[in-house]
Amino acid sequence: MPERPVVKAIGAISGTSMDGIDVSIVETDGDSVVKPGPGRTFSYPEDLRATLQALIAQPARAQSEPLDDLEQAVTQAHIAAIRRFMSETGIAAGDVKLIGFHGQTVYHRPEIRFTRQLGLGAQVARELGIDTVYRFRHADVASGGEGAPFVPLYHRALASGLPQPVMVLNLGGVGNVTYIDGDAVIAFDTGPASALLDDFMLRRRGLGFDENGQLAASGNVDQRLVSAFMTNPFFDRPAPKSLDRQDFHDRAKGVEALSDADGAATLAEFTVQSVIAALRHVPRAPQRWLVTGGGRRNAHFMKRLREELGVAVDPVESVGWNGDFLEAQAFGYLAVRSTLGLPLSLPTTTGVPHPMPGGELHRAA
Ligand SMILES: Nc1ncnc2c1ncn2[C@@H]1O[C@H](COP(=O)(O)OP(=O)(O)OP(=O)(O)O)[C@@H](O)[C@H]1O
Numbered sequence: 380m381p382e383r384p385v386v387k388a389i390g391a392i393s394g395t396s397m398d399g400i401d402v403s404i405v406e407t408d409g410d411s412v413v414k415p416g417p418g419r420t421f422s423y424p425e426d427l428r429a430t431l432q433a434l435i436a437q438p439a440r441a442q443s444e445p446l447d448d449l450e451q452a453v454t455q456a457h458i459a460a461i462r463r464f465m466s467e468t469g470i471a472a473g474d475v476k477l478i479g480f481h482g483q484t485v486y487h488r489p490e491i492r493f494t495r496q497l498g499l500g501a502q503v504a505r506e507l508g509i510d511t512v513y514r515f516r517h518a519d520v521a522s523g524g525e526g527a528p529f530v531p532l533y534h535r536a537l538a539s540g541l542p543q544p545v546m547v548l549n550l551g552g553v554g555n556v557t558y559i560d561g562d563a564v565i566a567f568d569t570g571p572a573s574a575l576l577d578d579f580m581l582r583r584r585g586l587g588f589d590e591n592g593q594l595a596a597s598g599n600v601d602q603r604l605v606s607a608f609m610t611n612p613f614f615d616r617p618a619p620k621s622l623d624r625q626d627f628h629d630r631a632k633g634v635e636a637l638s639d640a641d642g643a644a645t646l647a648e649f650t651v652q653s654v655i656a657a658l659r660h661v662p663r664a665p666q667r668w669l670v671t672g673g674g675r676r677n678a679h680f681m682k683r684l685r686e687e688l689g690v691a692v693d694p695v696e697s698v699g700w701n702g703d704f705l706e707a708q709a710f711g712y713l714a715v716r717s718t719l720g721l722p723l724s725l726p727t728t729t730g731v732p733h734p735m736p737g738g739e740l741h742r743a744a
């Protein structure tokens with residue numbers, strides 16, 4: 380097979396926490412060559428963030444309203460973010476082969492073959508003058524896949540030189556894992572990561588999150604609530620499986636009767652126990668866990684995971700990866716794979732019936 384050219388691809392994504400847009404760049408052949416570059420995060424304008432947060436709390440609207448103005452605003456925020464990224468890092472448009480534009484997930488229901496990411500790929504391509512791939516998850520969901528997670532093939536490419544089996548754990552709004560053992564890659568969402576705790580902190584303290592997990596660490600866990608939470612059949616459901624950010628909110632209502640500290644401790648323990656439950660669905664116990672996503676900065680999560688797992692649990696920085704930008708880089712990598720017709724997802728990552736290419740390409744001109 381001829382060698383594939385190594386190209387530069389920018390990836391941009393706003394995750395389920397909706398705290399801002401991550402932009403990064405990767406040099407890749409879409410296969411085993413991956414050289415991550417710098418990254419930046421740009422906050423959403425406050426009113427846009429608030430509008431998006433209000434929207435996802437109303438699933439019927441997120442599913443069926445046209446949302447043209449909002450989609451325009453999300454697209455423009457991404458275009459501005461990518462422009463700033465390029466000017467701050469000195470990257471010229473002519474050097475970039477592709478943009479992988481994920482957009483903003485506002486509703487995700489693979490069981491009805493529906494996923495929605497706001498964002499207009501054609502506009503990004505036109506305004507930035509760079510070919511752009513978007514709608515990464517749609518072909519997967521349309522074929523009966525979970526449509527998430529999509530970062531695992533990038534994790535596998537990055538992890539090729541590491542001792543295995545290794546587990547990559549992403550603690551974002553939702554938690555997800557990638558189990559890697561040679562060519563084998565198994566991936567699935569684990570449960571809530573920071574979403575429940577973030578919403579609780581906002582309700583109780585007017586804060587975006589529990590800085591370093593301090594409040595959770597100061598409280599007592601209500602074990603009865605944790606046990607009840609863990610009876611959710613999701614945790615026994617075999618992989619692949621994926622979640623919407625709001626999926627566990629009703630289940631977590633019991634914490635309303637608790638103090639701020641005990642509520643935070645109990646919600647954090649939901650996250651920890653749902654991560655431990657991931658071990659039910661992998662063939663061998665990983666010898667190491669590498670943690671990415673904002674939740675790796677929550678010292679309480681990390682301490683509890685180390686206590687429960689009894690093996691090394693480290694931030695991904697310990698192996699030289701940048702945990703703030705893996706997702707953005709992954710969508711750059713996947714954009715390249717998309718144009719080569721390579722699979723973006725596998726039966727073991729999203730449950731799609733066969734390795735599935737995807738993404739839609741819009742030319743700059
Ligand atoms: N210093 C910190 N202490 C505790 N938690 C933190 C800290 N920094 C970030 N976080 C948590 O990480 C979250 C953001 O994580 P991240 O940026 O990985 O989410 P995301 O990419 O939007 O989500 P997803 O991966 O689900 O799409 C914040 O909402 C917060 O809960």
Ligand SMILES: CC(=O)N[C@H]1[C@@H]2OC[C@@H](O2)[C@@H](O)[C@@H]1O[C@H](C)C(=O)O
Pocket residue numbers: 394395484487494526527528529530531551552553554555568621622706
């Ligand atoms: C539908 C959607 O946007 N899902 C996100 C979400 O946030 C974390 C988790 O749930 C993961 O499954 C996914 O994102 C990452 C980038 C992924 O596809 O791998």
